[in-house]
Amino acid sequence: NAGVTQTPKFQVLKTGQSMTLQCAQDMNHNSMYWYRQDPGMGLRLIYYSASEGTTDKGEVPNGYNVSRLNKREFSLRLESAAPSQTSVYFCASSEGISGQPQHFGDGTRLSIL
Amino acid sequence: QKEVEQNSGPLSVPEGAIASLNCTYSDRGSQSFFWYRQYSGKSPELIMSIYSNGDKEDGRFTAQLNKASQYVSLLIRDSQPSDSATYLCAVNRRGSGGSNYKLTFGKGTLLTVNP
Numbered sequence: 628n629a630g631v632t633q634t635p636k637f638q639v640l641k642t643g644q645s646m647t648l649q650c651a652q653d654m655n656h657n658s659m660y661w662y663r664q665d666p667g668m669g670l671r672l673i674y675y676s677a678s679e680g681t682t683d684k685g686e687v688p689n690g691y692n693v694s695r696l697n698k699r700e701f702s703l704r705l706e707s708a709a710p711s712q713t714s715v716y717f718c719a720s721s722e723g724i725s726g727q728p729q730h731f732g733d734g735t736r737l738s739i740l
Numbered sequence: 741q742k743e744v745e746q747n748s749g750p751l752s753v754p755e756g757a758i759a760s761l762n763c764t765y766s767d768r769g770s771q772s773f774f775w776y777r778q779y780s781g782k783s784p785e786l787i788m789s790i791y792s793n794g795d796k797e798d799g800r801f802t803a804q805l806n807k808a809s810q811y812v813s814l815l816i817r818d819s820q821p822s823d824s825a826t827y828l829c830a831v832n833r834r835g836s837g838g839s840n841y842k843l844t845f846g847k848g849t850l851l852t853v854n855p
Contacts, residue, residue, distance in 0.1 A: 670784065727832055729786050730786075731784050734782075
């Protein structure tokens, strides 16, 4: 069982570059989430999607965009990367729409120089 | 006041002891409560959920909830070195409009179980 798959696992960007983090789940879950985790800050929600075709802002959405391409896939895009976006990014999913993730991907460690 | 507070630790217990992890929350409208375990360098893993006052047991884990005191805890009995991890408390409430939920994580407590 793959569960939640994130790509890439590591990435180094220069300030101003753009990139898309990919996430796919194979559990037929309705909800998907993007979190960032920073030392001393805990997990913070960037965006979530309660169902295919819907997305909502979380606690820290500025500088990010998302696409719920279909029920399986939820991508996160950084249009113009900034050093403040250096973080570990986790994608997650849950069967229901009540807001708590059940399964997390392995994470993407992103450094922006 | 922080929305979800946890002692950052580290909490150090000997193997076989009971580890007690605590969490307080500020929003009285909170409805559901969760514990996640995160090993160093790994992703979080949902291990317990609790929705009503009292205790909920699952194997060596017991979650306790006291809504009047706005307090939720996780007890780990017969602690093992493999339990060494950061434990994240998360608190959920329904937002305005009825359909949106807001889940807030605490910053986590680092537990070390010494052989």
